[in-house]
Amino acid sequence: MLQIYNTLTRRKDPFKPRHKKRVDIFVCGPTIYDYMHIGHAKTYVQFDVIVKYLRYKGYRAYYLQNVTDIDDKIIKRAQEKNIDPAKLAREFEGYYHDDEKKLGITSVTKYARATDYIKDIIKQTQALLKKGYAYKISDGYYYDITKFKDYGKLSGRTALGAEDAVSRIDESVAKKNKGDFCLWKFSKPDEPSWDTKIGRGRPGWHIEDTAITEKHFGPQYDIHGGARDLIFPHHEAEIAQMQAISDKSPMARFWIHTGFLTVDGKKMSKSLKNFITVDDALKNYDYKTLRFFYLSSHYHSPIDFTDESIKSAQHGLERLNDFIQYTKIHKKDNKELTQKTKQQFITAMDDDFDTVKAIAALFDFINICYKKNIGGKSAYKLLKKINTIFDIFTFKKPRIPQNITILVEQREKLREQKKWSEADQIRKKIQTLGFTVEDTDKGPIVKKLGIKLL
Ligand SMILES: [Zn+2]
CATH class of the missing domain: 3.40.50.620 (HUPs)
Known part of the structure; x- marks a missing residue:
């Protein structure tokens, strides 16, 4: 109820x-x-x-x-x-x-x-x-x-x-x-x-x-x-x-x-020059990151907008989006676990629209799934359903534009030549364009960020 x-x-x-x-x-x-x-x-x-x-x-x-x-x-x-x-x-x-x-x-x-x-x-x-x-x-x-x-x-x-x-x-x-x-x-x-x-x-x-x-x-x-x-x-x-x-x-x-929103602990005001319009914010952050940031606090709590808090929201959301891609590859389904998570989501939202608890239930869910190699259709479907309410997830594998791919290749070459600082310059450039590159055993993985790291 x-x-x-x-x-x-x-x-x-x-x-x-x-x-x-x-x-x-x-x-x-x-x-x-x-x-x-x-x-x-x-x-x-x-x-x-x-x-x-x-x-x-x-x-x-x-x-x-x-x-x-x-x-x-x-x-x-x-x-x-x-x-x-x-x-x-x-x-x-x-x-x-x-x-x-x-x-x-x-x-x-x-x-x-x-x-x-x-x-x-x-x-x-x-x-x-x-x-x-x-x-x-x-x-x-x-x-x-x-x-x-x-x-x-x-x-x-x-x-x-x-x-x-x-x-x-x-x-x-x-x-x-x-x-x-x-x-x-x-x-x-x-x-x-x-x-x-x-x-x-x-x-x-x-x-x-x-x-x-x-x-x-x-x-x-x-x-x-x-x-x-x-x-x-x-x-x-x-x-x-x-x-x-x-x-x-x-x-x-x-x-x-x-509840109120503050910027760096202060009330937003034009005289303090900490006034951020939606238009400004959307130049730097994906709208889904912004929504996830708002939902990461209870609606009647105050929320402080800082560089750190928005980046932390972005990282959290990235983990959830990664899991969506994971469900496509790891087909082992566990309907019972999905059903249990859905129920936890509803119980949290039924308790005065507690999005914080609802999101926590999703993180618990993906942790168990990763541990037990569970993914599959029911998990994907659940996140799809939740997204009709939250509108925060990305289901399509993000497309990596060609200019980014070229930069990643250039960076790999520099790394092979052990030109670390030059390679790092390119990594930073990739980030300012809204992408991130992770080095793994299987080579670099490029991901789209919901935020541009300046
Ligand atoms: Zn009114």
């Missing part, structure tokens, strides 16, 4: 969807004003694996993701670049989908742009006004957090702390309470706006999510996901909006949050 750690209850709860096998899942999508970085990618890859595992278990998962295409950040960036905010948003939305494709993220059923739900946002704002949760001041409509008694239940807090300085907070001197957030913002001249019954303006950030989920799922659904830094105030605000106007509680029955 699948157990999921639920931020709302602060424990692992047995997973049961509202409607038999149907799972409605919503994950906070990007604000499209900049490129996706490897921290965002961690969250989206981990949810990709979670949704693919749900489908593997036979659930019909409807994976909904919003795309924030109207926001202060977008407007600010567009002004800096002197272009139209809508144009900027469309451009980065395109890059976002390109990056997802490159990362093997293929599980999202529906992308919902905030600007396509203006009517629904107005409807919710009106409902909140009618019920007395919202009020109007000079710059827009705000939510009065003191009116909602459960405010703070998800995060265990109601006030902002110093660590929230980077979050999007709606600042207005006229607000009733410091923590009140904006539902509908009256636009300044030159800002994008929509003419509506409650005035010309644009949506606040939190309300787009509830407008989108209510439209597709109704006031209650199965899973809400996102990165940990969204718990407060973003997800707290969503709950306050939806549960104030509906008698269904909780809005989302399971809340799944992913």
Whole structure:
């Protein structure tokens, strides 16, 4: 039975969807004003694996993701670049989908742009006004957090702390309470706006999510996901909006949050120059290496991206890929052992999608196989099946390009002539081209790396 750690209850709860096998899942999508970085990618890859595992278990998962295409950040960036905010948003939305494709993220059923739900946002704002949760001041409509008694239940807090300085907070001197957030913002001249019954303006950030989920799922659904830094105030605000106007509680029955990614132990930031975009990362690492790196930690744990940690992921993945080739040569099959491993994999994934334990089971499996000369079809098939969820393995024998073969031959000649340092120079060159050469009794073996060693 699948157990999921639920931020709302602060424990692992047995997973049961509202409607038999149907799972409605919503994950906070990007604000499209900049490129996706490897921290965002961690969250989206981990949810990709979670949704693919749900489908593997036979659930019909409807994976909904919003795309924030109207926001202060977008407007600010567009002004800096002197272009139209809508144009900027469309451009980065395109890059976002390109990056997802490159990362093997293929599980999202529906992308919902905030600007396509203006009517629904107005409807919710009106409902909140009618019920007395919202009020109007000079710059827009705000939510009065003191009116909602459960405010703070998800995060265990109601006030902002110093660590929230980077979050999007709606600042207005006229607000009733410091923590009140904006539902509908009256636009300044030159800002994008929509003419509506409650005035010309644009949506606040939190309300787009509830407008989108209510439209597709109704006031209650199965899973809400996102990165940990969204718990407060973003997800707290969503709950306050939806549960104030509906008698269904909780809005989302399971809340799944992913841990942070740091680079060399530090939070990624442009000022620290340790900001790595997905595009940058994919210049140096194969997407499968990147996915394997993310899955090597539990989704709710933090993960530190360093030269060493990514190389270690690459080595681990190489061992698994080597085994795939081994299964083709060593045909001795052991179905019982494969079945046992499959069960261990499922047990690990059923325990709050524990990819760390699942991968450990695979390493145990290949160690036994090597020891007993076991390979064969059932092992190959198992890895193929797992790959429909993880998307990390390479099944085809990697093709070695001709320029690499030539370098390897040159190196062999130099080695025969005992010109070690020159031979070593060529080995390094081969590595910068994304391959590695191993010297064995039977001659050199060339392997493709998921990473370019610089
Ligand atoms: Zn969101």
